Amino acid sequence: MGNAILVVAEHDNSQLKGATLNTLQAAVELKAQGAGAIELLIAGQGSNAVVEQAAALPDVDRVLVADADNLAHQLPEEVSSLVVNLLEGGDYGYLLAPATTNGKNLAPRVAALMDVAQVSDITEVVSADTFIRPIYAGNALAKVQSHDALKVVTVRTTAFAAVAETGGAAEATNLDAPAALGVSSFVGEELSVSERPELTSARIIISGGRGMQSGDNFPLLEAVADKVGAAVGASRAAVDSGFVSNDMQVGQTGKIVAPDLYIAVGISGAIQHLAGMKDSKVIVAINNDEEAPIFNVADFGLVADLFEALPELEKELS
Amino acid sequence: MKVLVAIKRVVDANVKVRVKADNSAVELANIKMAINPFCEIAIEEAIRLKEKGHASEVLVVSIGPDTCQEQLRTALALGADRALQIKTEDSPEPLAIAKLLKAVVDQEQPGLVILGKQSIDGDNNQTGQMLAALANMPQGTFASNVEIEGDSLQVTREIDGGLQKVSLKMPAVVTTDLRLNEPRYASLPNIMKAKRKPLETQTPEDLGIDISPRQTVLEVTTPPERAAGVKVGSVSELVEKLKNEAGVL
Numbered sequence: 001m002g003n004a005i006l007v008v009a010e011h012d013n014s015q016l017k018g019a020t021l022n023t024l025q026a027a028v029e030l031k032a033q034g035a036g037a038i039e040l041l042i043a044g045q046g047s048n049a050v051v052e053q054a055a056a057l058p059d060v061d062r063v064l065v066a067d068a069d070n071l072a073h074q075l076p077e078e079v080s081s082l083v084v085n086l087l088e089g090g091d092y093g094y095l096l097a098p099a100t101t102n103g104k105n106l107a108p109r110v111a112a113l114m115d116v117a118q119v120s121d122i123t124e125v126v127s128a129d130t131f132i133r134p135i136y137a138g139n140a141l142a143k144v145q146s147h148d149a150l151k152v153v154t155v156r157t158t159a160f161a162a163v164a165e166t167g168g169a170a171e172a173t174n175l176d177a178p179a180a181l182g183v184s185s186f187v188g189e190e191l192s193v194s195e196r197p198e199l200t201s202a203r204i205i206i207s208g209g210r211g212m213q214s215g216d217n218f219p220l221l222e223a224v225a226d227k228v229g230a231a232v233g234a235s236r237a238a239v240d241s242g243f244v245s246n247d248m249q250v251g252q253t254g255k256i257v258a259p260d261l262y263i264a265v266g267i268s269g270a271i272q273h274l275a276g277m278k279d280s281k282v283i284v285a286i287n288n289d290e291e292a293p294i295f296n297v298a299d300f301g302l303v304a305d306l307f308e309a310l311p312e313l314e315k316e317l318s
Numbered sequence: 319m320k321v322l323v324a325i326k327r328v329v330d331a332n333v334k335v336r337v338k339a340d341n342s343a344v345e346l347a348n349i350k351m352a353i354n355p356f357c358e359i360a361i362e363e364a365i366r367l368k369e370k371g372h373a374s375e376v377l378v379v380s381i382g383p384d385t386c387q388e389q390l391r392t393a394l395a396l397g398a399d400r401a402l403q404i405k406t407e408d409s410p411e412p413l414a415i416a417k418l419l420k421a422v423v424d425q426e427q428p429g430l431v432i433l434g435k436q437s438i439d440g441d442n443n444q445t446g447q448m449l450a451a452l453a454n455m456p457q458g459t460f461a462s463n464v465e466i467e468g469d470s471l472q473v474t475r476e477i478d479g480g481l482q483k484v485s486l487k488m489p490a491v492v493t494t495d496l497r498l499n500e501p502r503y504a505s506l507p508n509i510m511k512a513k514r515k516p517l518e519t520q521t522p523e524d525l526g527i528d529i530s531p532r533q534t535v536l537e538v539t540t541p542p543e544r545a546a547g548v549k550v551g552s553v554s555e556l557v558e559k560l561k562n563e564a565g566v567l
Contacts, residue, residue, distance in 0.1 A: 302550050309553055
């Protein structure tokens with residue numbers, strides 16, 4: 001078995017997503033530990049713009065492109081059959097994917113088809129076969145050694161810096177896509193449209209919890225967010241109560257974020273929320289309950305009524 | 319149609335776990351255990367499908383030592399018809415679990431398999447996808463809504479950017495996300511009745527599956543604690559500190 005690294009790109013057919021850049025950083029670290037060339041797979045349809053962006057990445061040795069109707073929505077049944085074809089060629093010692101909902105959907109399917117285990121959500125590359133990954137919602141860290149010849153790994157994107165985006169000129173190779181399996185089909189999607197940055201790549205995030213009382217009060221957070229170019233997130237309590245949509249959830253089972261500044265408003269600080277944001281550089285908590293556990297992890301705590309504090313904060317930042 | 323639900327016994331979600339002093343694992347002795355929350359949602363969904371007339375039988379399976387019979391009995395009390403324990407010494411890796419479940423799928427021929435999207439101990443998020451691959455079934459992961467229409471399954475999935483709807487040909491695998499349903503509680507009469515429901519035990523050898531591990535956990539450590547910072551007295555003091563002290567504004 002070869003030792004090259006196959007990285008599955010995260011993209012939407014028009015843009016390469018930032019998660020790819022963080023995943024590539026893990027690949028770069030594996031290469032430094034003796035792994036082979038880094039090859040980036042773009043499975044999609046009409047993804048020329050993505051291929052161009054991918055070819056410009058200096059750390060990518062080769063771009064592999066599979067363009068077909070049945071890959072348009074990157075359904076895991078179709079993409080896994082493509083990836084397995086590639087891996088069965090025997091050139092690869094690693095398959096890396098970002099630990100996004102796409103990556104998490106695809107990677108285990110590929111691993112099982114290749115009869116290898118998977119190391120999920122790594123936060124550190126220790127050596128060519130050993131990784132650190134959080135378990136128990138980040139309350140413990142496991143150092144895991146993989147004994148499979150092919151290592152399937154998903155990468156926690158917030159734990160790795162993004163690689164450089166320009167300066168490279170990798171060659172792009174077109175692949176034949178396998179025939180459609182036709183067991184699954186895409187029906188539709190409702191994607192949240194926002195002018196604000198994405199949660200997983202934002203430098204500043206302001207999140208609201210149960211204390212917001214209603215989705216109607218989230219514009220108070222949005223007003224602050226827009227003053228500083230922040231993304232808006234929410235706790236599981238706020239999402240479960242129907243205040244806002246699921247894609248805004250920060251936590252163990254939502255998005256894992258690590259911005260420079262995280263402002264938690266009306267969030268008590270359940271373990272499952274802390275698991276999603278405790279690696280933020282600076283944490284601010286605004287809560288009227290001074291006993292709230294969120295204050296135990298906050299660098300700056302403000303005990304105040306959020307309905308007074310938020311408009312004031314917006315004014316201070318103007 | 320038969321529905322197969324796989325469940326896991328894990329540390330109760332409200333327990334704050336501690337790492338053992340020898341850094342070999344997390345301390346599990348004398349700790350409250352429960353059905354993994356995502357697996358509870360899977361049981362609930364299967365029972366609802368039966369109540370709506372889509373499912374004829376709900377079979378619940380768990381893999382582990384005899385202690386996991388407690389969680390299987392709870393699932394029976396919630397409304398599952400039959401339980402199967404696959405007896406192992408400790409908890410095998412997700413790939414081995416998926417192989418065991420594949421063997422159960424071959425025996426039982428369910429039209430639908432529902433699992434939690436991840437267990438809150440290992441946080442692997444692998445088993446459902448691996449089972450789908452091995453059983454050659456399509457997968458609807460991170461589901462927030464499931465509808466049966468003839469021989470196809472319409473699954474709404476929670477994805478990073480919002481929601482995605484896919485149509486899957488059955489038999490299929492579904493993994494649950496938080497908002498799929500709100501699990502019920504078991505009533506006392508049903509807990510009593512569950513004691514008489516069938517609970518069968520098999521072993522990996524019975525099923526002809528090799529469950530030897532592919533990974534070694536070399537060490538388990540406690541992540542660095544974040545120290546609590548300071549309380550500020552006003553919004554203007556907060557902004558001043560963020561600008562001048564922390565330099566993040």
